[in-house]
Amino acid sequence: MRLVDLTDKRFGMLKVLKRADYNKGKNVVWVCQCDCGNVVDKVGNYLKTGDTQSCGCYKKRNEQTNLRDQYDAKRVDGVAKQLFKDKVPRKDSSTGFRGVSKYYTRKSKELRYRAWITVAGERKYKSGFLTAEDAYYKGRLWLEQKYLPKGDNTNA
């Protein structure tokens, strides 16, 4: 069978960098970079059929999100949405939310969001959010409530 060159092709979160220097049986293996930053070797056929769409982090993240949502639904969501429903995030930062930045976890290099606020020249953080929206509503606005005097949270 003729080799189809998958270099630079994208499959879900994976972008093919180059062909690996080995095969798995009759299957051609490709070196792929995941959107999360991981570089992994994947069999070309699974990429083409859609069976492989990330380095494995996507599945993991969904599981974590589900667990966390169940937990938060009870504890935080109701409160946060009530408290902050009149707040509209300003879409002017790289994440689309004021006071929210992306980062990658040190060990597993997974994408996370961190909320921050500057109070009297000192920066306060709340990290570990899976989405920018969460970081804003449950992090940034929480920080505003905690650190800013009431009614003075416009320019921080």
Ligand SMILES: [Zn+2]
């Ligand atoms: Zn990944």
